[in-house]
Amino acid sequence: xxxxxxxxxxxxxxxxxxxxxxxxxxxxxxxxxxxxxxxxxxxxxxxxxxxxxxxxxxxxxxxxxxxxxxxxxxxxxxxxxxxxxxxxxxxxxxxxxxxxxxxxxxxxxxxxxxxxxxxxxxxxxxxxxxxxxxxxxxxxxxxxxxxxxxxxxxxxxxxxxxxxxxxxxxxxxxxxxxxxxxxxxxxxxxxxxxxxxxxxxxxxxxxxxxxxxxxxxxxxxxxxxxxxxxxxxxxxxxxxxxxxxxxxxxxxxxxxxxxxxxxxxxxxxxxxxxxxxxxxxxxxxxxxxxxxxxxxxxxxxxxxxxxxxxxxxxxxxxxxxxxxxxxxxxxxxxxxxxxxxxxxxxxxxxxxxxxxxxxxxxxxxxxxxxxxxxxxxxxxxxxxxxxxxxxxxxxxxxxxxxxxxxxxxxxxxxxxxxxxxxxxxxxxxxxxxxxxxxxxxxxxxxxxxxxxxxxxxxxxxxxxxxxxxxxxxxxxxxxxxxxxxxxxxxxxxxxxxxxxxxxxxxxxxxxxxxxxxxxxxxxxxxxxxxxxxxxxxxxxxxxxxxxxxxxxxxxxxxxxxxxxxxxxxxxxxxxxxxxxxxxxxxxxxxxxxxxxxxxxxxxxxxxxxxxxxxxxxxxxxxxxxxxxxxxxxxxxxxxxxxxxxxxxxxxxxxxxxxxxxxxxxxxxxxxxxxxxxxxxxxxxxxxxxxxxxxxxxxxxxxxxxxxxxxxxxxxxxxxxxxxxx
Amino acid sequence: xxxxxxxxxxxxxxxxxxxxxxxxxxxxxxxxxxxxxxxxxxxxxxxxxxxx
Numbered sequence: 001x002x003x004x005x006x007x008x009x010x011x012x013x014x015x016x017x018x019x020x021x022x023x024x025x026x027x028x029x030x031x032x033x034x035x036x037x038x039x040x041x042x043x044x045x046x047x048x049x050x051x052x053x054x055x056x057x058x059x060x061x062x063x064x065x066x067x068x069x070x071x072x073x074x075x076x077x078x079x080x081x082x083x084x085x086x087x088x089x090x091x092x093x094x095x096x097x098x099x100x101x102x103x104x105x106x107x108x109x110x111x112x113x114x115x116x117x118x119x120x121x122x123x124x125x126x127x128x129x130x131x132x133x134x135x136x137x138x139x140x141x142x143x144x145x146x147x148x149x150x151x152x153x154x155x156x157x158x159x160x161x162x163x164x165x166x167x168x169x170x171x172x173x174x175x176x177x178x179x180x181x182x183x184x185x186x187x188x189x190x191x192x193x194x195x196x197x198x199x200x201x202x203x204x205x206x207x208x209x210x211x212x213x214x215x216x217x218x219x220x221x222x223x224x225x226x227x228x229x230x231x232x233x234x235x236x237x238x239x240x241x242x243x244x245x246x247x248x249x250x251x252x253x254x255x256x257x258x259x260x261x262x263x264x265x266x267x268x269x270x271x272x273x274x275x276x277x278x279x280x281x282x283x284x285x286x287x288x289x290x291x292x293x294x295x296x297x298x299x300x301x302x303x304x305x306x307x308x309x310x311x312x313x314x315x316x317x318x319x320x321x322x323x324x325x326x327x328x329x330x331x332x333x334x335x336x337x338x339x340x341x342x343x344x345x346x347x348x349x350x351x352x353x354x355x356x357x358x359x360x361x362x363x364x365x366x367x368x369x370x371x372x373x374x375x376x377x378x379x380x381x382x383x384x385x386x387x388x389x390x391x392x393x394x395x396x397x398x399x400x401x402x403x404x405x406x407x408x409x410x411x412x413x414x415x416x417x418x419x420x421x422x423x424x425x426x427x428x429x430x431x432x433x434x435x436x437x438x439x440x441x442x443x444x445x446x447x448x449x450x451x452x453x454x455x456x457x458x459x460x461x462x463x464x465x466x467x468x469x470x471x472x473x474x475x476x477x478x479x480x481x482x483x484x485x486x487x488x489x490x491x492x493x494x495x496x497x498x499x500x501x502x503x504x505x506x507x508x509x510x511x512x513x514x515x516x517x518x519x520x521x522x523x524x525x526x527x528x529x530x531x532x533x534x535x536x537x538x539x540x541x542x543x544x545x546x547x548x549x550x551x552x553x554x555x556x557x558x559x560x561x562x563x564x565x566x567x568x569x570x571x572x573x574x575x576x577x578x579x580x581x582x583x584x585x586x587x588x589x590x591x592x593x594x595x596x597x598x599x600x601x602x603x604x605x606x607x608x609x610x611x612x613x614x615x616x617x618x619x620x621x622x623x624x625x626x627x628x629x630x631x632x633x634x635x636x637x638x639x640x641x642x643x644x645x646x647x648x649x650x651x652x653x654x655x656x657x658x659x660x661x662x663x664x665x666x667x668x669x670x671x672x673x674x675x676x677x678x679x680x681x682x683x684x685x686x687x688x689x690x691x692x693x694x695x696x697x698x699x700x701x702x703x704x705x706x707x708x709x710x711x712x713x714x715x716x717x718x719x720x721x722x723x724x725x
Numbered sequence: 726x727x728x729x730x731x732x733x734x735x736x737x738x739x740x741x742x743x744x745x746x747x748x749x750x751x752x753x754x755x756x757x758x759x760x761x762x763x764x765x766x767x768x769x770x771x772x773x774x775x776x777x
Contacts, residue, residue: 042764045761045764049770050770063761064758064761065758066759066760066761067758112751116751119744119747119748119751120744123743126740127737127740130736143729150733
């Protein structure tokens with residue numbers, strides 16, 4: 001059964017072209033990556049692995065359930081397209097992923113590095129704590145000194161290794177003459193080590209080796225959580241990008257070659273099949289078809305395409321094959337220029353100060369002043385540098401932002417995890433905080449509130465015979481309007497009429513002979529009718545006046561609930577679209593949106609969002625098209641569906657992974673609660689400081705109290721974060 | 726107190742062994758798919774002999 005799936009050389013166009021390429025390197029084993037959104041259990045793992053391994057040419061297959069991916073090592077002749085049907089036969093949806101795009105995440109060096117440092121700090125602090133507990137429970141004289149020396153021998157190298165992220169960041173901040181959270185951290189760690197060494201060499205009573213290590217451990221834990229959240233979001237975002245395998249079909253002396261889009265050059269002839277997306281900007285040289293520009297302009301009506309028409313990358317070819325001559329490739333395409341605009345708009349957003357940053361701005365100078373004051377105070381009181389330095393170190397350790405460092409990452413990790421399970425991907429670190437402040441929501445129409453697939457609205461208006469003819473003609477075409485007619489007619493229980501000589505005329509429609517008369521289904525001008533304002537297809541039977549089939553855009557799943565949910569939560573909802581007034585007004589009325597704006601150019605959208613922002617509103621922009629990208633970047637926070645163009649996804653802070661819109665309303669709620677938890681955590685950390693700092697300043701804080709206070713506050717903060725539902 | 730000369734090295738060695746074991750698990754990619762690994766233990770595949 002699997003034998004027939006072996007790719008025969010003649011069946012694949014790329015294989016035919018292989019001999020034409022000179023000096024091709026010896027084929028090596030290939031890595032194929034497949035995305036498997038449907039797997040969820042141990043049975044899935046073994047079914048998928050067994051099915052893949054049974055396929056000839058597969059050397060090894062391993063499923064990663066966490067990432068919902070399969071990595072396959074295969075012989076050189078095997079391609080992902082051969083394996084997808086294998087998995088579909090055992091009941092799993094599979095998509096090819098571009099291994100080149102995924103490679104970046106596979107070796108996660110930074111994460112592993114952080115984990116190693118965390119482990120070293122953890123194990124070292126356990127050992128030192130063992131010795132410290134013996135000291136606290138009464139070890140004295142030579143024994144205590146020995147314990148302190150052993151602690152020092154463990155703590156010094158352990159901190160030198162695991163504290164590096166803090167040292168580097170603090171040094172960077174100081175070089176730029178700024179203060180960040182890491183400066184007091186490094187100062188506390190270094191001062192604790194120095195005074196403890198000094199105390200130990202004088203066989204003193206108090207040493208803070210354990211405090212310095214636990215501090216490093218807790219702070220690294222916060223940093224690692226933060227990193228994990230972002231790495232998960234990044235790898236999922238990369239997976240979305242990798243889903244669009246960038247390939248194009250290049251025509252060379254009449255031979256079709258499948259090449260990577262990156263290899264295309266200006267002047268190349270490129271074949272775009274129906275359903276395919278324009279890989280580059282260019283001009284049509286051959287073929288007639290219709291183009292769907294909705295992702296670029298928001299218009300739902302397809303435009304007619306014929307030789308001479310200029311096309312932009314990102315437009316979708318609907319009916320007939322087109323040959324285009326590339327006029328701009330790669331970075332020069334209009335798609336990329338738009339993405340550059342976004343980068344400029346985004347730099348404005350980075351002005352947002354996160355809660356953690358504003359806390360650090362208050363906190364860092366305060367801690368330094370407090371510690372310096374207690375040093376000066378004690379020095380003036382006792383004229384003893386050693387005592388004064390000890391107190392100053394104790395103050396720094398007690399106030400060290402252990403809980404502060406965990407307060408934000410623990411909550412965002414919990415919240416991002418919850419939202420990810422509901423199908424939302426938080427891409428930006430401060431997106432949750434910004435989402436919590438939103439009071440105005442701006443929606444794009446085409447592809448966002450609507451699914452981008454047309455729906456037949458006037459099925460009942462036609463005679464049964466007309467419908468049967470239309471169904472027969474529609475079934476011969478894969479044009480979206482034909483598909484919509486087929487779906488509606490089949491659902492109504494109709495059967496197609498018998499029609500002979502059915503042919504599709506790309507760019508115009510389908511025609512055939514029915515009961516001796518010519519019948520046509522297609523564009524208004526082609527069948528001899530006036531173009532209607534609404535999306536329509538016309539049916540002409542013989543010489544009878546043509547009848548119109550009218551379409552509206554189908555609503556996206558969850559659109560109604562989302563709009564009503566957001567309005568119920570007291571948010572203002574707006575609709576801004578590039579589509580015609582009639583279509584936008586109809587949708588606005590259907591969803592109960594009072595404020596709407598039609599025929600908006602990309603700049604209009606961005607200006608409107610900017611105007612709202614200037615009026616003091618916090619705008620959430622939800623959009624998917626290229627015409628939305630500037631508005632997405634200008635908004636306070638932005639969401640785009642996974643079906644959006646790459647440029648729009650890059651510009652937005654949050655990506656909706658499923659087709660359903662309804663998680664949006666819930667996400668606003670989760671964001672508000674997450675921000676409340678973060679503030680709560682700050683308060684917990686402050687309360688603990690208010691209690692512990694006076695003890696440290698008056699010199700009553702022993703290393704035991706410091707260790708207890710630090711661990712308690714860190715654990716309280718983490719547990720509080722986990723309460724988030 | 727002589728017992729300390731034995732106990733302290735033991736505690737240090739145990740700590741080092743723990744750390745080395747952890748470093749080994751990180752190096753050999755054992756945290757790449759925590760969810761999958763948790764479920765693989767339930768499947769009967771390769772119970773008799775290890776995967777070649």
